[in-house]
Amino acid sequence: MPLIIIVGAIVGALSVLLVLAGNPANMGVCVACFLRDIAGGLGFHRAGVVQYLRPEIAGFVLGAFGIAVSKKEFKVTGGSSPVIRFVLGMFVMIGALVFLGCPLRMVLRLAAGDLNALVGLVGFAAGILVGIQFLKRGFSLGRSHAQEKVNGYILPIMAAVLLLFLAIRPAFIFFSQSGPGAAAAPVLVALAAGLIVGVLAQRSRLCMVGGIRDAMLIKDYYLLSGFVSIFVVALIGNLIFGQFNLGFEGQPIAHNDGLWNFLGMLLAGWGSVLLGGCPLRQLILSGEGNLDSVITVFGLLAGAAVAHNFGLASSAAGVTANGKVAVLIGFVVMAAVGALSRPVILGKSQRVEKSVTA
Amino acid sequence: MSKLIDARGLSCPEPVLLTKQAMNEIGQGSFEVMVDNQTACFNVSRVCKNNGWQTEITVEGTDFRIAVSK
Numbered sequence: 001m002p003l004i005i006i007v008g009a010i011v012g013a014l015s016v017l018l019v020l021a022g023n024p025a026n027m028g029v030c031v032a033c034f035l036r037d038i039a040g041g042l043g044f045h046r047a048g049v050v051q052y053l054r055p056e057i058a059g060f061v062l063g064a065f066g067i068a069v070s071k072k073e074f075k076v077t078g079g080s081s082p083v084i085r086f087v088l089g090m091f092v093m094i095g096a097l098v099f100l101g102c103p104l105r106m107v108l109r110l111a112a113g114d115l116n117a118l119v120g121l122v123g124f125a126a127g128i129l130v131g132i133q134f135l136k137r138g139f140s141l142g143r144s145h146a147q148e149k150v151n152g153y154i155l156p157i158m159a160a161v162l163l164l165f166l167a168i169r170p171a172f173i174f175f176s177q178s179g180p181g182a183a184a185a186p187v188l189v190a191l192a193a194g195l196i197v198g199v200l201a202q203r204s205r206l207c208m209v210g211g212i213r214d215a216m217l218i219k220d221y222y223l224l225s226g227f228v229s230i231f232v233v234a235l236i237g238n239l240i241f242g243q244f245n246l247g248f249e250g251q252p253i254a255h256n257d258g259l260w261n262f263l264g265m266l267l268a269g270w271g272s273v274l275l276g277g278c279p280l281r282q283l284i285l286s287g288e289g290n291l292d293s294v295i296t297v298f299g300l301l302a303g304a305a306v307a308h309n310f311g312l313a314s315s316a317a318g319v320t321a322n323g324k325v326a327v328l329i330g331f332v333v334m335a336a337v338g339a340l341s342r343p344v345i346l347g348k349s350q351r352v353e354k355s356v357t358a
Numbered sequence: 359m360s361k362l363i364d365a366r367g368l369s370c371p372e373p374v375l376l377t378k379q380a381m382n383e384i385g386q387g388s389f390e391v392m393v394d395n396q397t398a399c400f401n402v403s404r405v406c407k408n409n410g411w412q413t414e415i416t417v418e419g420t421d422f423r424i425a426v427s428k
Contacts, residue, residue, distance in 0.1 A: 073396050075420060077367065135375060143367035146420070205397055213371065218378060218405055276369035292369070 004222060007204040008229025014193045015108050015230070016237030018056075021185035025243070025252030026112045028234075029056060029197070030105035031279040032096035032268075033253075035297070036304035036313075037181055038162065041174050044301065045308035049179025053166045055187050057283065058159035059194015064202040064287025065156040066195075073202075076152035078291025081141035084337055085292055088271045089299020090306065091330035092279065095267030097304065097313040098323045099123075100254055103208035103278045106265065107227060109254060111234035113246035116256050123262035124269040128212045131273025134338035135217075139274065142343045144292055152289035155297065163191065180253055198287060207281040209272040253316065260319040260327070267330045274338060365402070366394040366421055373398040374405050377426070381409055388427035394420065402426075 015028030027033055033050075040051030068074040096102045099120050101109055106124060109117035165173050166187055176182040184190065200206070204226060211224035238244040248256045255261070272278045275296055277285060282300070285293035307313040312323040363380055365373035373393050380389050393399050399422045403413045406426050414425040 075395060077394070080367065080369065135371070140372060141369055144369075145367055205400070207370075210370065217371065218374060218408075220404060220408060222404065276371070 002222065002225060004204040004206060004226035005229045007200040007206055008226040009233040010200060011104075011197055011206070012108075012111070012230040012233030012235075013237055014197060015234055016241060016243065018185050018190065018193055019243060020241060021189050022183060023185050023190070024180040024183040026109045026114060027101075027105060027180065027253060028108055029193075030102050030108075031057070031060075031283065032093055032102035032300070032304070033100075033105065033180070035093070035279070035300050036097060036307070037176075039301050039304040040176070040181060040308070041165075043172065043174055044305035046174075047308040047313075048174075048181075049176050050181040050308070051174035051176045052181040052184055053162050053173065054184070055163060055166060055191040056194035056197075058162050059191045059196075060198040060201070060280065060283040061156055061159040061287045063195040063198020064284040065198075066287075067199040067202050068288040074152065074289045076147045076149050076289040076291065077144040078147045078151065078295075080144040080292050081341060082292060082295040084141060084341060085275060085296045086299035086302070087333065088275050088337065089282070089296040090303030091333060092268050092271035092275065093300045093303030094307050094312055094323075094326050094330055095264045095271065096279070097307045098264030098319055098327055099261050099268065100314050102280070103265075103268065103272070104230070104280055107208065107231050108234055109251070111231050111244075112238045112251075113244045114251040114254055115246065115248045116251060116254050116258070116261050119258045119261045120265040123265035124209075125212050125216075126262070127266035127269025127271075128209060128273050129216060130266070131270045131338075132213060132217055134274065138342040139338045140343055141274070141276075141292070141341060144290075147291055149289075151291050155286045155294045198284065201280060201284045202288065205281075206284075207277050209269060209278040210281070212269075213273055255314055255316055255318045257314075257319045260314070260324060263327050264314075264319075264323075267327050267334070270334050271330070274334060360425070361389040363389065363391045365398065366392050368398075370397070370401065374401050377402050377405055378409075381406070381411060381426070381428075386428050388425065391424045391426060392418075393422050393424065396422075398422075399424065
């Protein structure tokens with residue numbers, strides 16, 4: 001059985017267990033929500049109900065870092081369009097916060113019966129299809145090159161510092177007293193889960209956007225099988241523990257504005273294809289020394305801060321007007337980046353043959 | 359001399375796209391792909407094998423040279 005199916009099963013199971021241990025409903029793991037919570041904990045935004053230094057994120061980075069170093073796969077590279085990546089990261093986060101979930105949470109919500117996530121999934125797939133069209137017409141963020149090793153240690157060190165802050169609770173770090181930010185599994189449980197996922201995701205190359213992208217682009221189902229495995233195991237877990245509730249209405253930390261669930265995830269999917277990986281994958285690559293992914297993570301954080309400061313993020317009450325405008329702006333930005341970032345890589349046009357599928 | 363595709367430093371899925379393009383253009387024969395990380399190495403090898411091409415990987419420093427043939 002391919003490693004990724006086992007990894008998907010473990011990720012699905014851990015996600016269900018994290019909710020039982022105290023994480024918000026249908027949010028055992030959500031890279032977008034958790035980075036947003038960290039942005040809140042650091043004071044980058046002041047939305048009181050979503051401020052908490054989620055240890056799962058530190059776990060993903062440190063787990064990936066540790067296993068990469070031990071397998072001699074830690075390699076510090078960077079320099080391929082960092083500013084574009086930062087901005088794309090911001091818009092991927094904005095899209096995710098309009099839908100209320102990263103691609104992984106989308107799957108977990110679906111596995112809990114939240115049919116709004118099905119709408120999101122269709123939007124996500126549509127966004128990936130759009131991103132693929134740009135890839136086939138020569139879009140690229142260019143080449144990265146080896147960088148000084150010390151650069152690659154910085155994010156893992158920051159992750160460790162976040163854990164330290166979580167432990168000592170300095171006065172300048174925010175902790176939600178209510179709302180999703182106050183719903184959290186015990187620190188050591190969340191950290192352990194994060195480390196395990198970090199290691200497994202690094203070994204298996206788990207990536208939610210790659211799953212659909214590869215199926216569409218090259219008819220390769222390796223990554224998709226991991227995606228499906230997460231869904232199946234989380235579904236079984238939710239049924240066993242009574243966390244399954246089928247429908248569109250009254251779903252936890254979700255809204256049922258179908259159009260914007262679709263468009264929000266379209267933006268997230270499109271941007272993730274341009275970035276070369278979903279938010280979880282960006283964290284894992286960051287741990288491996290990929291500085292372009294580190295910049296993307298910074299962009300995701302900045303996007304989360306902006307989303308709450310500018311009133312872009314959705315809530316159970318629905319989507320905001322500012323959020324809709326931001327998603328539309330995001331489409332324009334991604335189209336512009338996709339059309340304009342076309343470096344000539346091999347000394348000739350990068351037009352890909354029509355025989356590459358989709 | 360074999361056609362060489364330098365996919366070092368390119369983001370996922372560009373190395374695979376370039377490899378797929380080469381397989382379609384060449385049809386039968388051989389070419390080489392250079393990548394600079396294990397993930398791209400796996401992905402390129404996978405797409406070659408899925409399409410009936412053989413691969414042979416040589417480590418060159420911190421890079422990987424993948425000789426692809428059919």
